[in-house]
Amino acid sequence: MNDQSKFQSADNSVSHVPVAENSLNFKSVIGKFLAFLPYFFISIVISLSVAFLFNRYSTPRYLVKATMLIKEKNNRTGMDGADGFIQGMQLLSSSKNIENELGILRARNVVEETIRNLDFGISYYSIGNIKKTDLYGNNPFRIEIDSNHLQTIGGDLNFDLLGNDEIEIYSEDPLNIFVPNTGEIVDSKVKVLRQKFNINNDIVSEYFKFKLIKNDPYFGKKGGQQFSFKLNSFENLVNEYNNNYEVKPINKLSTIVEITKEGSWPNKDIAFINMLCQTYTQRGLADKNRTTQNTISFIENQLSNISDSLSSVENQLQLFRSANKIVDIGSNGANIMEQLIGLENEKSKEELKAKYYDYLFNYVSANKSYDEVIAPGAMGVQDPILNGLLSKLVEVYAKKKTLEISLKESNPMIQETNNTLKVLRQTLLENIKNIQAGNKLVRKDFDERISIYEAQIGNLPLKEQKLLNMTRKYQLSDKLYTYLLEKRAEAGIAGAGITPDSKILDTSIVEGKTYPKTSNNYSIALAIGLTLPLIIIISLEFFNNSINNHSQLQQVSKIPLVGNIVHNTKQTALVIANHPKSQVSEAFRNLRSNISYLSGTKSGKKVIMVTSTVSGEGKTFISMNLSSVLAIGGFKTLLIGVDLRKPKIFQDFKLDNSYGLTNYLIGRADKYKIVQKTELENLDIITAGPTPPNPSELIMSAAFYNLIEEYKKEYDYIILDTPPIGLVADGLDIMKHSDIVLYVARQTVSKKNYLNLINEIYANEKEKNIGLIFNDINFASAYGYGYGAYGYGYGYGYGSSYGSGYGYGYGYGYGYGYGSQYGYGDTEIETKPLWKRIMGK
Template sequence: MNLSNQNYTPGSSQPFIHNNEDEIDLKVLLFNYLQFWPLIFAFMLVGLIGAFLFNRYSNPIYSVQSSVLIKDEQSGLSMDLFESAGFGLQGKNNIENEIGILKSYSLAEEALNELNFNVEYFSEGLIRDVQQYDKLPILVEVDWDQPQIVGGLFEVEVLDNNSFEIKIVKQEFSVFNPDDPFYKSKLDKEIELKKSVYSFGEIISGENYSFKIEQISALQGEKIQFKLIDTPSLALKYKDALTVSPINKQASILNLGLETPVRKLGEDYINKLMEMYLQRDLDEKNRASESTVIFIEEQLSGITQSLESSETQLQKYRTENNIFNLSEEGAVIFERLQELGKEKSQSELNLKYYQTLSDYLVNNQSGELVAPSIIGVTDPLLNSLVESLSQLQAERIRLRTNYSDELPAVRDNATRIENTKKALKENVNSAIQNTRNVIADLNNRISSIERDVNSLPETERNLIGIQRQFSINENIYVYLLQKKAEAQITMAANMPKNSILDFAKSGQIPVAPKSKLNYLIGLILGLILPIGFITIKDFLNTKIEDPKELEHQIKVPLIGMIGRSNTDDNLPVLNSPRSTVTESFRSLRADMSYLSANKEKLTILFTSSISGEGKTFVSMNMASVFALMGKKTILLGLDLRKPKISEDFNMPNDIGMSTALSSNTPWRNTVKKTSHADLDVILSGPIPPNPAELLLQDKFTQIIEEIKEEYDVVVFDCPPVGLVSETKELFALADINFYVFRQGYSMKGNTAILNNLVEKGGVSKMYGILNDLHIDKGYGYGYGYGYGYGYGGNSYGYHEEVQLPWWKRALKRKS
């Protein structure tokens, strides 16, 4: 028969195979936690109460939503030409760039500069303060042009319609300096106001603060709290709080969201942010028209004076020489000169534009470029390059607003700008040279016609010259005025390319606190915390608790489990024969028939690692259970250092084994009768000075042999093998050796002592017993027959039944 610790189940009459160890582990784990159910229930209740209080007294948070349509740019001739040139400019808006603009610090700052968010007002509540935004009882006006203390909390109590009392509630102040707005210095000293009572409209000033409070609708006795916040801090706060995302991957509609405890405040902020976003887009479009108007006005300022001078000269000459019209021949010549002069003026204006554009490129100037088409340049490639450069520069401004220069998109933008400038420089240089050639050709043609003028009378020749100069200036002046009007009309007609689909609107139901989720979190925390504590406690526990774990650790079979007695009686077998503990000893006795088959007489040894593990309790009751079945049994108290048997049998320890070994007293004279006819006891006797030497002498072996001859069952109650050495010599005298462990008492390291005895000490027929097993630990169910009986008052079956708790009965029914 194989009695290895892998397949032997104590308390059964045959080997038993564990087929479902995972299920057993879960049951054991469940029972281990259920014994602490009051603690777990209390924590879960506290968690639910905490969630209720959090939901009840937290400020509700609302979600404010809006949407913006990002329109695609229409691809035109200039874009097609630029794409064909290989510069790779995308014709559509980059949605990620637009998201970056909407979430940028600069746009948030622009929006906040238009709003009055720098003062937050609160009304004091019983548990929490409530922020006020609309219909304020007072208005705090702050002078942000000088350093101001920010971050702390003031409280105003209205005394009457003309005065109020102010005090500082929280001193967590920092100093905001408008000259260095991004670096606030924390105040180490407390701020003290010069006085506590002020009049409404009176300036409250001191070191690093200056503001005044105006009365609006505050009532006498009303208390209002407020704190000052600088715009850079607000911009960072709202920048991080704003969420911007496309409705899906294919759409160019962006959703803007903000969570805030004040719905109207969130709506005002998002609406203003979208307004500034569209205004920025419009400003970028208008910059090109504004640059065109400025360029034209610069040209007009020079031509106006020339036009006035030539007009005055023409009138004077006509008056003085009494000539108003040219002859037919002179009119033809003048018309030819006027046409060539007009062409020359246009070419000179184009040349001036090309030179301005060349200086812009050579000097790496910034700002908007004047479109060539505005001046009358019809070169499609030049128009395309200028338009593309303007778009790339606008994109660079947007990217640098939100990203560093090391970002790949920024570097790519810079590369495309350089490539575009290079191509534009080559085109402009070629245009300058071509224009100069055109002007030179026109000059030659004009000189040729001027030779025909010499054939006219002197008066007519002079009139043609003066009238020609006036006509040239007039044509240029009219042309520039026309172009200026066109630019102004374009600027007036400009509209943002993007548009608002939905203005900001707040939801009616708060998004936080999430009541159901908080209850769930409170419940889970109330469950996890005690379970975690129990798990850590068990993990750090160095005592033996789980029989299954003990069975896996020892190198011998775990042959029996002895439950905890529900009385103080250490002899339940004799005094309570129907108790469950007695039944566990009967079960162990039945198992021994397989350990010592076909033996009429039996010697059994009980030992343990240390004192207190119950080896004496087990040995006394094991001897008693054999005596009850009619076996002539003797119990030997061999623990000569710390005798205990005499107390439990109410016998004086005046004579015993130490007496027989240290004197000539026959061992039979040391035998004492018990209340049961078949059970005798030899006590340990008076404590000798040399207990180890007494047990190791030959006389002891001879006494044991004689005792074996007279008794059917001999039970050794030996001293702990982990503390004394003589027990090791006694193993050879026994037929069966039992090593006793005690649940919740024996150290897990004690299993090494038993394993060393078997592996290195050569002890054979060694078996383990787990004493004081109590079912409250949760290890009694599903492990084997021996666990079903004998665990204190919580038993079932045929012996002194005690009602189990409801949860144990329910689990038993399921199993």
């Protein structure tokens, strides 16, 4: 059996422990997270606190919503009288395109009219420590400005209540000064300095004059509160609200629309949305009433003309009857007159239509807007082609007005609409000309038929002829007058029966708060509080190349682990000599027991080389205490400081470094002069001596190795504290002349790649007795050791209390638990703070 197999089979071996790997890894991972539990708690508390402050002091935003029904076109047909007149009017006015109406609701001129109807001219605020609150609808005071005096605009004018109706007015930001009557800005960037006033009097200064009216009789009695108000320009208000709300149907097939607005001041938004709906409804009614009024005006003009003619004919008829003593017309004449009046009555209606056609032709020819045209049905014209063309023209014109709300005149959609209007207008004019020609033929036909009966009148007596003509004119005018009166009455009835094409279904209400989303923010904060430490842990694992625990050391090296040296909290490095019952001392006793299995035999002289990769891993600390524990164990031991560049041993043992190994190697001292005795029996030391200019040449000289051979005759163990092999090549040559090589790795200091060189040496020289020492183990700070990762135990004659003990006299075992338990001795546990772990310190 070779040396390595002997070491691996020894009872006190610590390199291969029969623990289930999956269970170990899982518990190691759990241990890492449990070690960070305080940081998870702190992170969650901080995150939730930030979310609480954000939710409390952010200016909230609310969603305000109203719903409105926009009525569709009424398709009633086949009606007479007032209902028929209304139907004729509706051919033009009741055709509603939902997209056009949505555009009208978004129109700037609708917003302007809405703002004019609201009392948004002055904004009132209450000022808190963090934020200010709009007091619209709940303000304890109001301001009445003097329009003939200069006023501030464009910013807040603040005032503090001092108590007893005293206030102090000032501005924090520069303001503009303007003349209310003209709106002219006469000065800008004026800052109002603090001035005191009594609110019961007019408040007057160079830049403002107003009255403060109390809505609350107790306002101003107590001090300590802060308020402000701001005069808003009409243009700024319109810009603030225009395009700052949304209008959309509740679904594609519905004419019910939702009007929503999101803002920080819900009372103002409620007032705005309600007034917007009212403004839109009133505008629709006004458009309908204007069309009705135009129709009535046209009829009244005709009535005025006929009224004069009717009165004149009636007077002439009265005079003729009185002068000629004639009351009635004969039966023959009465029959002729009846036929004539019937024909002339129909002809007069056609003449009225002819006048309407002339009006319509001139209106369409001269106007570029078509929203005030008199409908054909209002004048008894029931031409479907004319009605269809005129309705289409009005509809396309309404579409153009909607597009102009958001598009420029040069936009292709508006250009296309203009072309459509041009074609429709020309087609309509051609249709009117055709109708006029047909109307002219109809009137000519009536004239021809009337002339036949007029010829028959010539056969009657002369007086009877005159009476018949006068009576005919009177009755014709009377019937036409009556017809127009009926039309005017129908128009009046239609006007009285006009109802809006929209209906407010639900006035605006606050739907809910949209910002901040309180529950979402707490959820996000909780997620961040949990995720941030998790990211830190993962980052530490991913980016940290340090060896933090026993399992990581075993993962990067197959070299047997012969010793685990716990963290030393004592003030001295000579722990064995000064604190023999400490945990560190017990660890070195266990190391002493394990070393005998690396040499291949339990007897014989042994040269033990102690080295590491870089400085600071504790090889000198290991060398001194290993030498001490061997000496205390009864072995005659020599400790040689071979690190000629940075000698340290003499400092801890308080020895003279003026003579040492260097002096011997350069031939200025013999082997007896350089050996120094210590307070420990069986322990001698050779210090490094003065630092030479050529340490590598001296160490690699034959004189050094001959010296080692000479001392092997006198000592049981020779401990060589050598330079780090990762920095200089001295140690690599010394290995060839050593029986045992102890390679030191220090927790959180040694990097995983530091062991590449010694691993390569171990792989290429299997017969070499190399062992690893894991130094400066801090159970609480090492991820793999805390909370159930590993437990270590030392004791005389038994192992740890949490695992199986191995060894001859000293035990070492594995278990699961927190910390370590020893047979006796001081507790040596220190927790490193997080920042040190992150920085690798």
